[in-house]
Amino acid sequence: MHSSLTVAPARRRPAARVWRDRLPGIVMGGPAVLVFVAMFIVPMILAFVLSLTDWNGYSLNFTFIGFENYTEVFRNPRTVDAAIFTAVVAFFGTVLCNGVGLALAALIAGPGRTNTLMRTIFFYPYIISALIIGFLWSAILAPEGAVNELLGHLGIPAVPFLTEVGFAKASVILTIVWSHFGFNMILFLAGIKSVPTEYYEAATVDGASRWQQFRAVTLPLIAPVFTVNLVLTLVGLLKVYDVVLALTDGGPAASTQTIVYQILKDSFAQSRLGFGAAQAVILLLVTAVLGLAVTFARRGAEKKVAA
Amino acid sequence: MIKHRTLATVGTLAAAGLALTGCAGSDDGGGTADGTTELRMLVNVTPNLTEEFWNGLVAPFEEANPDIDVVIQNPGAEGVTAALPRLLTAGDAPDVVQSTPTVEMAPELVDLSGYDWATSAPLADQYSIDGKYYMAGIGFQLQSLWFYNKTAFAEAGIEEVPTTVEELTAALGKLKDAGWTPVQTGGDWMTSHSLQALGLPTIVADDPDWYAHMSAGEATFSESYGPAVETYADWVAEGYVPKDSLGIKYPDAEQAFLSGESAVYPMGSWFAGTEANATDPADIGVFRAPAFEGTSGPAMGANVASPYSILKASEHQDAAAKLVEFLVTDRTAVADQLAVDGNFRDGYDYEMTDLGSELQQIVADTPAEDYTPTGQGYGERTLPDGYSDEINAQTQALIGGTPADDVLSAMDDWFAATTG
Numbered sequence: 001m002h003s004s005l006t007v008a009p010a011r012r013r014p015a016a017r018v019w020r021d022r023l024p025g026i027v028m029g030g031p032a033v034l035v036f037v038a039m040f041i042v043p044m045i046l047a048f049v050l051s052l053t054d055w056n057g058y059s060l061n062f063t064f065i066g067f068e069n070y071t072e073v074f075r076n077p078r079t080v081d082a083a084i085f086t087a088v089v090a091f092f093g094t095v096l097c098n099g100v101g102l103a104l105a106a107l108i109a110g111p112g113r114t115n116t117l118m119r120t121i122f123f124y125p126y127i128i129s130a131l132i133i134g135f136l137w138s139a140i141l142a143p144e145g146a147v148n149e150l151l152g153h154l155g156i157p158a159v160p161f162l163t164e165v166g167f168a169k170a171s172v173i174l175t176i177v178w179s180h181f182g183f184n185m186i187l188f189l190a191g192i193k194s195v196p197t198e199y200y201e202a203a204t205v206d207g208a209s210r211w212q213q214f215r216a217v218t219l220p221l222i223a224p225v226f227t228v229n230l231v232l233t234l235v236g237l238l239k240v241y242d243v244v245l246a247l248t249d250g251g252p253a254a255s256t257q258t259i260v261y262q263i264l265k266d267s268f269a270q271s272r273l274g275f276g277a278a279q280a281v282i283l284l285l286v287t288a289v290l291g292l293a294v295t296f297a298r299r300g301a302e303k304k305v306a307a
Numbered sequence: 308m309i310k311h312r313t314l315a316t317v318g319t320l321a322a323a324g325l326a327l328t329g330c331a332g333s334d335d336g337g338g339t340a341d342g343t344t345e346l347r348m349l350v351n352v353t354p355n356l357t358e359e360f361w362n363g364l365v366a367p368f369e370e371a372n373p374d375i376d377v378v379i380q381n382p383g384a385e386g387v388t389a390a391l392p393r394l395l396t397a398g399d400a401p402d403v404v405q406s407t408p409t410v411e412m413a414p415e416l417v418d419l420s421g422y423d424w425a426t427s428a429p430l431a432d433q434y435s436i437d438g439k440y441y442m443a444g445i446g447f448q449l450q451s452l453w454f455y456n457k458t459a460f461a462e463a464g465i466e467e468v469p470t471t472v473e474e475l476t477a478a479l480g481k482l483k484d485a486g487w488t489p490v491q492t493g494g495d496w497m498t499s500h501s502l503q504a505l506g507l508p509t510i511v512a513d514d515p516d517w518y519a520h521m522s523a524g525e526a527t528f529s530e531s532y533g534p535a536v537e538t539y540a541d542w543v544a545e546g547y548v549p550k551d552s553l554g555i556k557y558p559d560a561e562q563a564f565l566s567g568e569s570a571v572y573p574m575g576s577w578f579a580g581t582e583a584n585a586t587d588p589a590d591i592g593v594f595r596a597p598a599f600e601g602t603s604g605p606a607m608g609a610n611v612a613s614p615y616s617i618l619k620a621s622e623h624q625d626a627a628a629k630l631v632e633f634l635v636t637d638r639t640a641v642a643d644q645l646a647v648d649g650n651f652r653d654g655y656d657y658e659m660t661d662l663g664s665e666l667q668q669i670v671a672d673t674p675a676e677d678y679t680p681t682g683q684g685y686g687e688r689t690l691p692d693g694y695s696d697e698i699n700a701q702t703q704a705l706i707g708g709t710p711a712d713d714v715l716s717a718m719d720d721w722f723a724a725t726t727g
Contacts, residue, residue: 056392056411057392057396057411058391058392058395058396058411058412058414058415059395059411059414059415060396061414072724075724076724076725077717077720077721077724078693078696078697078700078721142554143551143554143555144554158551160550160551160554162553162554163494163550163551163552163553163554163707164707165707249494249495251494251495251553251700251703252494252553252703252704252706252707253700253701253703253704253707253709254696254697254699254700254703265693265696266692266693268389269696270692270693271392271409271411271692272692
């Protein structure tokens, strides 16, 4: 049997009507776009322009010096050291924050008052100002701080938490993890709670243990949450500054200076806003590349969930 | 017609709004309706230098010049150094500022070379930039000093204060043997103070143009600072500088020395002000930082106290010059400023403790040509940006056990990177 179909040519809508249809979207989205351009795009362009100058912050007179600031970023040993420490903080911080956050979320996801209390306790450090956390841990870990006083009473020699390079770096990372893992835990909890209980019931019927359920059901189904947690933590830790300022002030021997700490120091203490802007532009690019890389790398796991 | 009426209404409302918000052509040049000239003075407001102090300080000037009203501008927590660039960029510069002029700042400042009171002020030559005088100060803030606990020295059998680095090292050994913590230092910014007090008196005495030579890449850090860094590393190894110093904050270090927990304390002359206000402090004396044996005329690190500059943006530069002249020449005004912040100037006495009198004597005994900057420097004697942080970091590395050679090498690398 043969049949033929004739397709009527599409009628073009009048231009006025097209614009009328689009108008609500433009009106409602316009302010957001304007704010985004004014608050993000324009400052980014200004930062890039500034990074090509020797502006010292005092006068509106400055000289364009091309990419000289950018070459100095890679030549300046202090900036390079700060970048390396920032990478270490970002890597270990991201792994630990998510590892601890996930483990605790899995442990206290169930109902019950104790779990509710534990969630509150674990989340609490995240809502405290990072500066206060830095000062708090500085008082705890200082040579004559609470921990060393306690060790002294027990006849154990003092530990140079903040005065020896290796210990100080570890102290900074662990303090950051302590202050941040609550946020990761809450996101993981939200993800775990959204997994339909039927999957667990089916797995139980199949004889899966709790660990097997976690590995085969929970982990794959919270893949999108995992991606969000990884990206947010990584981006947040690449910008870490305030804990460092309050805990070690970048010391000892400048060993705990992060790149943002260095940017602020160069820009304002040294009046080198052009050089600081160059570092900021590079940090922005690195952050964007890493954020996108993690997102793409996680896409496979997320596709499995969608399937 | 409707359009015209709307336009007129909007215009009227806009004009009214502008008038109400003060944007409709107010006189922002500092003149007032009664013909009085308003001078804005941006100054550091601290626990010592309160707004009341500043207002009291300029009151006699205002009495003598009824046509001038001095308004004290408090920069708040950000301080003058951070506030000034912001105000300049915003086009809201003060008339007078209490801040050390830098090469970056100089184009924004009035050249005071034509005023005798500026060219003859303390450290005027040292602070000049391209031969021009951009500030006038009131006195000296000495830096190359070692405060010492007289009881500790007596217990260690040290009868005379050290006059060479070698004698100082020997004294530290005796103090340690007597059970004292020899050197009191701390973390934060203060760590490098001791290394600079140890090194600069010799380095600048040997090469008065050391700052210029280092900036131009004509001298290396390891050549000039080598003996001081090696001596400091020895002090650390011998336990004269405690390894846990880096965890001590500046106020705690100061308090530890004041209460007699340590024997010597390298610090600036402002410490005398703290000692004067302390309750039951240890018996403290001070000696000038010595140089290595064989050095003649050890250099004395010093900053100018209360440097005042006039902004080019000021519309009242003559009135501002009158004010600065008053601040740096009026005997009462100068003495009051010296006293309130523990600074010194030969010939300007104020009620001071025995320790203050010792410092005053050091100022009187120090020839003008012996003065040198410390840290990053000032005027034309400056090192690349970031030097103060770098030497502080490397001094901390020394205390942490990094060998002297590694520190010297790191500093050479830093200079190579920053001087191009």
